[in-house]
Amino acid sequence: MRTPRPLPEQLPPAFRVGEARRLGVGRSRLDGADLERPFTGVRMQRQTRLDPTLTPRAEALREEAIRRANAYAARMRPTEFFSHTTAALLWGLPLPLLVDELVDASICRPERASRGAGVRGRQIDPRLVRVTTRNSLRVTTPASTWACLGTVLSPYDLVAVGDAIVCVRASSGGNGSPAPPPLATLNQLRAAIDAGRRPGVGALRDAFGRIRTGSWSRLETWVRLILIDAGLPEPVLNFDAYDTAGRFLGCIDLAYPDLKIAIEYEGDHHWMTAEQFQHDIDRLNRLVEAGWRIVRITKGHVFTNPTEVVRRVSVARAQRETAR
Incomplete structure (x- = not known):
């Protein structure tokens, strides 16, 4: 060649x-x-596309979104900006893997939205969006991005994106480096809802009351909502557990501290390296030795069999309450 x-x-x-x-x-x-x-x-x-056998699908989706956004930026009008799912991916927010590869390019009224292959042009009321720059690209702010997704995402995923935006990491189980600040505050999300009449405002209001600052992943959000909607108490997110001597045992994904029940999501990241695998095994063993009951769940349980999540947690709670 x-x-x-x-x-x-x-x-x-x-x-x-x-x-x-x-x-x-x-x-x-x-x-x-x-x-x-x-x-x-x-x-x-x-x-060359990222090798799907080596790269998590969510990361590959985001990398492709960034690449296509940079390509579209070559022809963007100065007043255009990225919004909706494209903006969410540019901000690193968690989305379901079924989103398409069309670029969401928006413009404020009365200007006309762009048309053409590969682009989903949108015309937005200027009162409803705030625009900033990220990596030299014009993009809606995190709060405006979330508000744009009211007609796009499922109720649980709308909460998950909100959780990711306001996430505050404060576990003592980290590596000592300072945690990044949240992308926006709850007040900024509320202001985005109240900016004016917009599509999906009902879904946004429903989701807003369920957003928490302590959720670190989309899966944690889904598990929390599954349990609450089944009538179980809301678990504590990312709970730092200590033994009776005050030694740190580990950070638990979701917990019922009063019953010493730990709900742990077994994701692909646990198996990425031998060091990570060893760390997780040691952490769970420390918790068990300190009297914690571990409920382990997987992505398959959460997305295809949520009743099993509820059953496992319910059994653990019933056994612990009986043993009191």
């Missing part, structure tokens, strides 16, 4: 066709196999 002719150094990884032509790039070179056509009038240097 012939090596493609180098492109002018002035061209970024994603560029407008017109810009390339002005620099002397011919049409045949723009049709080269090493270039993708993500949007009308845009070319992007082809890259």
